[in-house]
Amino acid sequence: MEMHTDGNEIAGLLQEVFVAEITDTMRMCESCHHESPLGAHRLYTGAGYVLRCPNCGDMAAAIAVRPDNYALTMRGTWMFGRVE
């Protein structure tokens, strides 16, 4: 059985890192070019968190919460909404 959930589950952590709510932020996968909101990305939880493209499974982000910082690897194109 697949053990993933989705990006909604770490909306709070993402808001810590980005100081904004970003589950409705669209991201384009660099592998399959599929565009989808971060909330719809698959989430795999282990020692850290890995978000994957819901279409092809390619990595979107890896997040580790460390004592002094967040170690974040981001891939693909993230389309953050502009604040008017």
Add this chain to the structure above:
Amino acid sequence: MEGAALLERLAAGAPLTWRVATIRDIRPETEHAKTLVLQVPEWPGHLAGQHVDVRLTADDGYQAQRSYSIASAPAGPDVELTIERIDDGEVSPYLTDFAQVGDQFELRGPIGGYFVWKASLEGPLLLVGGGSGLVPLMAMLRHRRAAGSDGDARLLLSAREAEDILYREELDHMGEDSVAIQITLTRGKPPAGWSGSTGRINADMLAALGPPPSEHPRVYVCGPTPFVEEAARLLVGLGHDPSIVHTERFGPSGG
């Protein structure tokens, strides 16, 4: 930008802070689930579909954190969480078995902006829930009722047995009122006189409930991961645009 939209934007950009919630009331919902009515100081308000993070701290400093969907409508004075007990969970057994009125714990939120519905959005609403995946969908239906919306709204709910159905009476009232509700039971024999469906959700159930893809309903699916994957696959198979099928999954354990 209109006032409400501006406030929403400001709230969305504010850093999340942990607040101390006090349990004001506890309502049993089923054998395994309870609703905690919480008083949260300086609660900024929420949108239907959002969740909170709950953090429990043991005497030795060990912390456990989980996400729970908000069950209450945004208009309500309190924040209500419906917690289903996960037998080997770290947080839910405490909240359902030991927490008492007056107890306090840490909470932050509201959280989330993708799995959110507002009564001001136009078009039909189609909700598909598996088990306690009903909770954020119920916040949407309660919000719809509180807003006096008479827009097309439909719910397909999958539950294991009749005794596991959350908010049963309230759903009955909503069903008599203006929400088309179909419930399917996946386990055991249905009770005598059961008028709903039986078995796992399938394309026929979704097609019969409608609305058809041509009416472009906004679709929200919440439940355990395998349920959500299957429901989303069926909905897209029926012709619904994948981009309007909003999904929220929760894991099989750990609650």
